[in-house]
Amino acid sequence: MSHHTFRHRGVIKVRCLVESGELALCAAGGFCHFYFTLLCPIILCTMTKLLEWVFGVSLIGIAWGLVTFDLLDLQLPPRYKEVAWPMPIYLLVVFGCYSLATVGYRVATFNDCEDAAQELQAQIKQAKDDLKKKGLKM
Amino acid sequence: MPHRCLYDVRHANMASRRGNAKTQLQSDKYSVLLPTYNERENLPLIVWLLVKYFGESGYNYEIIVIDDGSPDGTLQIAEQLQKIYGSDKIILRPRAQKLGLGTAYIHGIKHATGNFVIIMDADLSHHPKFIPQFIEKQKEGGYDLVSGTRYRGDGGVYGWDLRRKLISRGANFVTQVLLRPGASDLTGSFRLYKKEVLEKLVERCVSKGYVFQMEMIVRARQLDCTIGEVPISFVDRVYGESKLGGNEIVSFLKGLLTLFATT
Numbered sequence: 001m002s003h004h005t006f007r008h009r010g011v012i013k014v015r016c017l018v019e020s021g022e023l024a025l026c027a028a029g030g031f032c033h034f035y036f037t038l039l040c041p042i043i044l045c046t047m048t049k050l051l052e053w054v055f056g057v058s059l060i061g062i063a064w065g066l067v068t069f070d071l072l073d074l075q076l077p078p079r080y081k082e083v084a085w086p087m088p089i090y091l092l093v094v095f096g097c098y099s100l101a102t103v104g105y106r107v108a109t110f111n112d113c114e115d116a117a118q119e120l121q122a123q124i125k126q127a128k129d130d131l132k133k134k135g136l137k138m
Numbered sequence: 139m140p141h142r143c144l145y146d147v148r149h150a151n152m153a154s155r156r157g158n159a160k161t162q163l164q165s166d167k168y169s170v171l172l173p174t175y176n177e178r179e180n181l182p183l184i185v186w187l188l189v190k191y192f193g194e195s196g197y198n199y200e201i202i203v204i205d206d207g208s209p210d211g212t213l214q215i216a217e218q219l220q221k222i223y224g225s226d227k228i229i230l231r232p233r234a235q236k237l238g239l240g241t242a243y244i245h246g247i248k249h250a251t252g253n254f255v256i257i258m259d260a261d262l263s264h265h266p267k268f269i270p271q272f273i274e275k276q277k278e279g280g281y282d283l284v285s286g287t288r289y290r291g292d293g294g295v296y297g298w299d300l301r302r303k304l305i306s307r308g309a310n311f312v313t314q315v316l317l318r319p320g321a322s323d324l325t326g327s328f329r330l331y332k333k334e335v336l337e338k339l340v341e342r343c344v345s346k347g348y349v350f351q352m353e354m355i356v357r358a359r360q361l362d363c364t365i366g367e368v369p370i371s372f373v374d375r376v377y378g379e380s381k382l383g384g385n386e387i388v389s390f391l392k393g394l395l396t397l398f399a400t401t
């Protein structure tokens with residue numbers, strides 16, 4: 001009998017814990033909903049570029065940390081961890097290559113305005129003659 | 139039947155009144171601000187080119203020369219030009235000493251009678267032939283600000299070596315990544331503004347030099363101003379004298395990081 005009561009009390013305790021966990025999760029969910037739909041747009045609209053970067057980088061950082069170090073005990077398949085672990089270095093290298101390629105391309109295709117320079121020289125001569133006629137003493 | 143005729147007559151009257159209102163809007167006036175310092179050689183040439191292109195296009199204009207006490211006699215040349223072209227077209231508003239670009243704009247705007255303001259360099263690196271294109275672009279989209287860009291379309295430069303091009307494109311890339319400004323050329327200073335937009339922006343800007351022009355565009359974005367772009371050619375004739383040294387690069391980066399952290 002006492003054995004049954006003990007087990008019954010144990011079950012009630014576990015149920016309470018589960019319910020309070022669910023309550024906490026609901027509260028967290030509610031807060032997140034409030035945060036993302038109301039506060040976030042307001043904050044994002046008035047954030048400086050620096051804060052936007054800090055915000056974005058920390059989001060990515062948290063996601064990376066969660067997957068790589070199993071912080072929430074999500075029991076993901078090991079392949080996710082293998083892929084996620086080198087991601088930051090990989091993204092930096094990709095960004096570096098993209099930057100070099102973009103700047104290189106833009107420098108190579110930077111227009112050289114030869115015609116504009118020659119036209120300007122011709123117009124300068126024209127202007128000087130015309131102004132001398134009009135009485136300008138240079 | 140008579141009732142219908144009356145309606146047609148009233149409709150025709152309204153249409154002609156609308157037509158008159160439209161032609162009144164065509165009386166836009168463009169004030170060109172020319173801050174000068176030691177531009178004795180170039181000032182007559184730039185004024186001649188401005189008069190030529192504005193004359194050909196038929197737009198109403200005025201040229202405001204803001205000389206910062208140039209020791210080489212720029213003001214005397216400007217006075218001669220005023221006699222040649224008329225004091226309604228050439229307006230002189232000199233200052234006692236070199237006081238900086240932002241204050242030159244404020245000073246110029248106070249005396250500008252146009253509803254649009256064009257800012258440009260007086261050293262012939264910006265060619266007035268692009269001004270009618272700026273005006274047409276502004277009319278096309280009703281833009282608050284039209285910026286000349288060296289980096290898109292037919293835009294380009296003359297007289298820059300590889301080092302200069304590399305630094306320019308590199309700096310522009312860093313600026314685009316950090317500030318995402320929505321305009322391709324931020325350090326360019328050949329622009330057309332609506333007068334009230336320029337007034338609003340100049341009073342909010344605090345930087346100097348290259349960064350001042352960048353800050354204008356960034357603040358324009360903050361205030362939700364619409365920005366149009368026109369490709370221009372930039373003919374650098376003074377490059378030999380004003381090299382882009384380490385100091386300038388450092389101050390540019392400092393200014394960029396300040397904008398990054400504060401806007």
